[in-house]
Amino acid sequence: MQPLRRFDLDAAILFSDILVIPDALGQSVRFAEGEGPVLEPLGVETLARLRPERLLEHLSPVFETLGRLRSTLAPETTLIGFCGSPWTVATYMLGGRGSPDQAIARLFALQHPDAFAKLLDMLVRVSIDYLEAQFKAGADVVQLFESLGAKS
Numbered sequence: 001m002q003p004l005r006r007f008d009l010d011a012a013i014l015f016s017d018i019l020v021i022p023d024a025l026g027q028s029v030r031f032a033e034g035e036g037p038v039l040e041p042l043g044v045e046t047l048a049r050l051r052p053e054r055l056l057e058h059l060s061p062v063f064e065t066l067g068r069l070r071s072t073l074a075p076e077t078t079l080i081g082f083c084g085s086p087w088t089v090a091t092y093m094l095g096g097r098g099s100p101d102q103a104i105a106r107l108f109a110l111q112h113p114d115a116f117a118k119l120l121d122m123l124v125r126v127s128i129d130y131l132e133a134q135f136k137a138g139a140d141v142v143q144l145f146e147s148l149g150a151k152s
Contacts, residue, residue: 041093042094087148
């Protein structure tokens, strides 16, 4: 709220790290000093451990914060929600960290196409659920963050 109190802005964004999705699914996520996010890498056998049914409950603090922001903001101030794209989130989940070339995720997709499709399908579904819940909590629009898409 501080920037909104200081400057006459027409929108506010609730930035929530893209890795709240893997965390909500039950994957270990931690932040290492000097490294950034570190996840326990997923494999074919560990995909079954993911629990999409716990997503909304686990992320309820995000929705509560959105609701509080919406009630604090002027009606004409747009509230923007946020979510990582399925591809970007999958690359972190499979590789255990960020990667400039997403080699681990690309290799996993090549070697295990069915498991990769299952992971992406799950991430698409939970991302939609997450974004819908953000709208219900007060977001006017949402941003899908894609940092690793193909470059032309």
